[in-house]
Amino acid sequence: MENVFSKLIVDWYYTHKRDLPWRNTKDPYLIWISEIILQQTRVEQGYDYYLRFVKRFPNVDTLASADEDEVLKYWQGLGYYSRARNLHAAAKQIVMQGTFPNNYEGVRALKGVGDYTAAAICSFAYDQPYAVVDGNVNRVLSRWLLIDDPIDSNPGKKKIQEAAQLLMDKQHAAMHNQAIMEFGALQCIPSSPDCNSCPLAGSCMANARGMVDTLPIKTHKTKVSNRYFHYLFVKAGDSTFIHKRTGNDIWKNLYELPLIETKEAVDEESFLALPELHSLFNNVEAPQFRLLQRNVKHVLSHRVIYADFYEVIVPSGTESLGDCKKIKIEDIHKFAVSRLINQFFSLIL
Numbered sequence: 001m002e003n004v005f006s007k008l009i010v011d012w013y014y015t016h017k018r019d020l021p022w023r024n025t026k027d028p029y030l031i032w033i034s035e036i037i038l039q040q041t042r043v044e045q046g047y048d049y050y051l052r053f054v055k056r057f058p059n060v061d062t063l064a065s066a067d068e069d070e071v072l073k074y075w076q077g078l079g080y081y082s083r084a085r086n087l088h089a090a091a092k093q094i095v096m097q098g099t100f101p102n103n104y105e106g107v108r109a110l111k112g113v114g115d116y117t118a119a120a121i122c123s124f125a126y127d128q129p130y131a132v133v134d135g136n137v138n139r140v141l142s143r144w145l146l147i148d149d150p151i152d153s154n155p156g157k158k159k160i161q162e163a164a165q166l167l168m169d170k171q172h173a174a175m176h177n178q179a180i181m182e183f184g185a186l187q188c189i190p191s192s193p194d195c196n197s198c199p200l201a202g203s204c205m206a207n208a209r210g211m212v213d214t215l216p217i218k219t220h221k222t223k224v225s226n227r228y229f230h231y232l233f234v235k236a237g238d239s240t241f242i243h244k245r246t247g248n249d250i251w252k253n254l255y256e257l258p259l260i261e262t263k264e265a266v267d268e269e270s271f272l273a274l275p276e277l278h279s280l281f282n283n284v285e286a287p288q289f290r291l292l293q294r295n296v297k298h299v300l301s302h303r304v305i306y307a308d309f310y311e312v313i314v315p316s317g318t319e320s321l322g323d324c325k326k327i328k329i330e331d332i333h334k335f336a337v338s339r340l341i342n343q344f345f346s347l348i349l
């Protein structure tokens, strides 16, 4: 039986697809890099990152043998830095194995690779019949089939996954998967899609029932918490101090200015009286504090950070500050830092 759904979206794809560099390759390494970059990232933003990344790390060996600091530097500004750390770890895994895995189980076993990414790599690189389900596919199928179970519930996920697998053209897995994702990205968009120009309009159940704007349904709202960061831009002559974030927290392994975090917002006077601040500068002679920026709001997926930035002038001979590293201020750009820190430096340097 002819797969009408797949034919319609593939026909649509031929005339509407964007020309993207990772679509012109069957190299699983390049496809993998593009898929990881594009998680939680818009194509427009990921495009240049992809080109820079694969120029510097054109194959799995160059990535595996690179220093993690350098990999993070190439990722700087993209966010979700665990993606870069996992890429780097998985590259080492692949080099140990000798070759890029060529089956679903092997690809899925790579660090940082979930069901979606494994299906994308296996279908795009090897034309294996694994249906991809990402946010775009969720939207297209929940509307076209009128699936009103929440897409983040187990029954909802199961229905969409089964439908995606059933509808896919198994002889042309790569093309089908590319087409349905692009269709969701450009045609069946989240708000007010142009259903009149849609090739699926005649068979789309949400369109027939006037439910396009209510689908897909999502139940679990992400819980967002506030955090209060106080950064210290310490100036010791032409040098400053930075440290590497460790532990299981945001921005792990990125560098940043010395930081004091408080449970709630504190004003300048209360901050300057904090015992943690005094113990950090215990061995430093007469530090001079000045508030440079207050309450800079930085929004992440699960957190909103409110950051204050203080300048601290200390004697140029100051050599140590807690577990921080002393560097020349002019060398700060050599270190991978969060977008928040990067923005601060672009304002003041």
Ligand code: SF4
Binding pocket: 140, 143, 144, 187, 188, 189, 193, 194, 195, 198, 199, 200, 201, 204, 205, 206, 207, 212
């Ligand atoms: S008719 Fe509208 S809702 Fe249905 S698939 Fe097309 S764009 Fe999406």
